[in-house]
Amino acid sequence: MATPEVDVRVPQAALSVRYADVRRHTEWLCEPLEPEDMTVSSMPDVSPTKWHLAHTSWFFETFVLAARDDAYASPNPRYAYLFNSYYVQAGERHCRAQRGLVTRPTVSEVFDYRRHVDEHMHALLESVDDDPVVTLGLHHEQQHQELILTDIEHVFWMNPLRPAYGSRLRTYDVESSDVPMPAWRAIRGGIYHIGHTGGGFAFDNELPSHRVLIEDFEIASRLVTNGEFLEFIEDGGYRRADLWLAAGLALVREQHREAPLYWERDDDGWSEFTLEGVRPLDPREPVCHVSYYEADAFARWAGCRLPTEEEWETAARLHPDLPDLFGARWQWTRSAYVAYPGYAPAGGALGEYNGKWMSDQWVLRGSSFATAPGHARTTYRNFFPSDTRWQFTGLRLAK
DSSP: OOOOOSSOOOOSSOHHHHHHHHHHHHHHHHTTOOGGGGGOOSSTTOOOHHHHHHHHHHHHIIIIIHHHOTTOOOSOTTHHHHHOOSOGGGOOOOOGGGGGGOOOSOHHHHHHHHHHHHHHHHHHHTTOSOOHHHHHHHHHHHHHHHHHHHHHHHHHHHSTTOOOOOSSSOSOOOOSSSOOOOOEEEEOOEEEEESOOSSSOOOGGGOSOEEEEEOOEEEESSOOBHHHHHHHHHTTTTTOGGGSOHHHHHHHHHTTOOSSTTEEEETTEEEEEETTEEEEOOTTSBOOSOOHHHHHHHHHHTTOBOOOHHHHHHHHHHOTTSTTSSSBOEEEEEEEOOOOTTOOOOSSGGGGTTGGGOSSOEEEEEOBTTSOTTOOOTTOOEEEOTTOOSSOEEOOOBO
């Protein structure tokens, strides 16, 4: 997989062109779907595709158009209630867990809403060369592009017919019939800088750049594979209390878990549900859809640990040739999602974007096969709660 530069800059094309490209890509992702597919929420964490299409439009409507033009009029003022996600300062919001119960507006009406917002945005961008809020909105929409895919995979998995999204996005390309044993890259301890250093876009949680003290460590040359995780399962990994954090073990026992999400076993062996449908489990591919609890338990079983986010970023800077740093699976770290030293959220509703979530979550680094082109960078801090499994999450070992 290609390794992005440390700082992925917004392309030098006009902002209006960049806006059109991002918005078009979102709709391209929806082309394999039927309207019925786009209205379903299969669990509280999953939002209907229709909602993602509308929410990303609401973002531009609220924080750009309405904020700068008192004469701007939404096609329906109640959309602000339906399609706000968690911005408390932006107004009241519809319950997240009930998004799949909303049949109106229809999918067609949501696309009309997008066109309405796009027309006004293109008129505004004709005279704008650079705008930090618009740029933030584009990166925000790219995040929702990946969520469209993770969410529809869960929706289709919950359907007894197990429909396939399609093959326009390959989950992983295995380059050979054999996966080499992992090698270890040694990193000498010392004081290193992590965080975004300027030049190009970054979310506020990547700032400020600061020094960290890192002890000597080693990081694996590749991601953990399905085959290796299967060995963990066959060795009783899900039943061994000595491998699990207490909350993870309680959850595994309560829900009778025995494998990553979307793995299934029958008389013919293990299979895996993917965006391309059900297929035999490929032992060579990096394991996917594991929680922090599962990643941590596997690392203990393997006699290793998860890297800290400081170690991951330092290794990525020193060894950018490490396979699958980007473009395969998001990689769990053992770092809690907290503020960097000196961090302060912006004022207003946009200050709620990242800062309000800095508790009870873990940092993931890298990117997945579904991450939007140009969206990944070495300093990017993704974050999810301990039990998140419906995202494209895997792991890389350290010791």
